[in-house]
Structures are given as structure tokens and as C-alpha cells.
Amino acid sequence: MFKIKLxxxxxxxxxxxxxxxxxxxxxxWAARGFATFKSLFSQFLGFIIPLIILSMVASSIGGxxxxxxxxxxxxxxxxxxxxxxxxxxxxxxxxxxxxxxxxGEAMAQAPENSEVFAPYFTLSIPPAMSVITALVLxxxxxxxxxxxxxxxxxxxxxxxxxxxxRVISSVIIPxxxxxxxxxxxxxxxxxxxxxxxxxxxxxIIVIIVMHVVILLLLFSIAGIITHRNPLxxxxxxxxAYMTALGTSSSAATIPVTLQQTIKNGVSSSTAGxxxxxxxxxxxxxxxxxxxxxxxxxxxxxxxxxxxxxYTAFIFMLAFTAIAAPGVPGGMIMxxxxxxxxxxxFDQTACGLMIAVYVALDxxxxxxxxxxxxxxxxxxDKYARKKENIVVEN
Numbered sequence: 143m144f145k146i147k148l149x150x151x152x153x154x155x156x157x158x159x160x161x162x163x164x165x166x167x168x169x170x171w172a173a174r175g176f177a178t179f180k181s182l183f184s185q186f187l188g189f190i191i192p193l194i195i196l197s198m199v200a201s202s203i204g205g206x207x208x209x210x211x212x213x214x215x216x217x218x219x220x221x222x223x224x225x226x227x228x229x230x231x232x233x234x235x236x237x238x239x240x241x242x243x244x245x246g247e248a249m250a251q252a253p254e255n256s257e258v259f260a261p262y263f264t265l266s267i268p269p270a271m272s273v274i275t276a277l278v279l280x281x282x283x284x285x286x287x288x289x290x291x292x293x294x295x296x297x298x299x300x301x302x303x304x305x306x307x308r309v310i311s312s313v314i315i316p317x318x319x320x321x322x323x324x325x326x327x328x329x330x331x332x333x334x335x336x337x338x339x340x341x342x343x344x345x346i347i348v349i350i351v352m353h354v355v356i357l358l359l360l361f362s363i364a365g366i367i368t369h370r371n372p373l374x375x376x377x378x379x380x381x382a383y384m385t386a387l388g389t390s391s392s393a394a395t396i397p398v399t400l401q402q403t404i405k406n407g408v409s410s411s412t413a414g415x416x417x418x419x420x421x422x423x424x425x426x427x428x429x430x431x432x433x434x435x436x437x438x439x440x441x442x443x444x445x446x447x448x449x450x451x452y453t454a455f456i457f458m459l460a461f462t463a464i465a466a467p468g469v470p471g472g473m474i475m476x477x478x479x480x481x482x483x484x485x486x487f488d489q490t491a492c493g494l495m496i497a498v499y500v501a502l503d504x505x506x507x508x509x510x511x512x513x514x515x516x517x518x519x520x521x522d523k524y525a526r527k528k529e530n531i532v533v534e535n
Contacts, residue, residue, distance in 0.1 A: 386511045
């Protein structure tokens, strides 16, 4: 006998289809059982999210080290600026397009047969701290780790981050399909699944087009700085894009990204530092997905938003994106705390975010790693300029 191993996207797609098909015919006892699971899982998510932010951000900042050179700091700064730029770019496009695309559509308020979804019991699991407290504490600890000479605390923080990463990969991610199934079962029973599917189709198309545009913008900026043809250097990076599209993994794509970056004329030493680092910290495609999907849900649910709200959201999201664990779905799990604390998302909205994010996971990853080539070109230009100054002196 052989086992069929399904990836996370396939499992979630199956969960969505089954939820839609079974939502209107689920017997009450079974529906309440799924509702009980959803309630418990939601409580656990609320508990673990601050710990994800605290452990990952602190470990990420502390990993820079006191000996972080100018090139390293430049790479981090450019990668973060690129991620922030992607967030604002997405906000501008979505604020222009989505209100018209989704006009006249709205999410239903609650299932008519809400007694079906009452859990058998509930369990309150209050988080140890708020999301904002976790983020501030992570910065304090992370920056402190850079200056602490003893490595004991750094090892403890890294071990804590490893524990949280294992909880995500071994507990949260395997439970996501069942969580998504329950959400879509409830939506199907309440007769507004068609609105959600319309959201999926329209927003996914907009996101895919924006991925192409943001890559053209990033490589245009890199081309201007390096005096290179943007289309030519972007074309060289296409093998990395296609590899990431197939693997949905930045880490697995590093060898191809590194090879194509060097083919673009970046020195091997610069590429060897920038590409692996950016595979972890450069997330324009991921931030684009979260910002666009969250705006679509805000519009559908009648929520209000403005540039000031999304400024706070984008900056916090960029930090969590940089520190997100490198496991499938890690970015969206790390972002849930920001979605809840800044935008006020509830369980259903977070479930929709997870479903749409995973559906577009490969496109976001492809955008991330391809953009790494543009970052490498900019950093290499700086490195060569510094070398010329040293030679002249």
C-alpha cells in the first residue's frame, strides 16, 4: 500500500469544497461538534499568536549580531523598504479598484440556523499578553540580544522560536483544513457562499496582476540605479520565479535564485549574502496578499478603513513578515495577530484570509524570491562603489 501525500493547498481546497457541499445537509449533532472544534482552535490561536510574534521577531533581530556590517544593514533596510512600498502600492491599487469591483456585495451577518453552530462547550484560553505588548517586548529583547555578550539568552530565545515553529508546523498547520472546512460549512448553510466565491475570483485576479506590476517596478528601480535594462535583468530571474511557483518555498528556490542573480552580474560574495538573507526578510508578495485580501474583506463586511489605519497595519505587518516562520502558512499565521488587533478581524474573517492566502501562496513566494534579485543588484552597486572609493584612497 502507498500513501498519497497532499500539500497544504490541496488539503484546504478539499476542505473548502466539502464545506460548501455539506454545509446545507450537515446534521445538528455533527455541526455542533465541528463548531466545538472551531471554538477551541480559535482560542488556541488567540493564545499562540502573541508568542509567535515575540519569539520570531526577537530571534530575528537578535540574529543580526553586533558585527552586522554596512552591507548587511543596507540589505535589511532595502528589503524592509521594498516590503513597505509593496504594502502602500497595494493599498493604493485596491482602494481604487476593489470598491467598484465589490460594489453591491456584502457578507451576511449570521447564519439563520445559528443553533446548529452552537458548540457543545467552550474553553477560554486568554493570551499571556496582547499583540502590541508582544511586538514591543520582542523589539526590546531582540535589540538587547545584539549587545549582550553572553550567548545563553540568545540560545534560549532561539530555542523558544524553534518550539513555536514546531507548534505551528505540527499542530496549527495540520488543523487548518478542518478549521477552514468548518468556516465554509457555516457560510454555505447561511447562503452567502456565492459572495465569498465572487470575492475569491475577483481579488485573486487583481493580486496576480499586481504581482507582475510590483516586479516590474522593483526591477525598474534596480535598473535605474545600476544603469541596466530592467526587462533584461527581470528575464534572467524568470527561472527563479518558475521554481518558486512550483515549490512554494523560498528556501528551496535559493540555489536557483543565487545562480540567476550571479548571471545578472552580481558578485558571488554579494549574492551569497543577499539571496539567503532576503529569502527570509524580503516579503513584498506576501504583504501584498494580506493587504489586498484584508481590504476586500473590510469592504464586504462594511468595515471602515483609511490610509492612517493601514499605515499602522502595513508597518506592523512588515515586521511580522520579516520574522514569520519558514513553514507553509507561517506568514499568514504570524499575521493573524495584526489582523485582529489593528483591523478587528473576527474568526470568520481570519479563516477567509487563511484560505485566500494559501490559495495564492506560490504566487507570493515567486514574487518574493524574484524581487530578491533586484535587491542584490542594488546592494552590489553599493559594494562596488565602496570598493572603488577604497582603491582611490
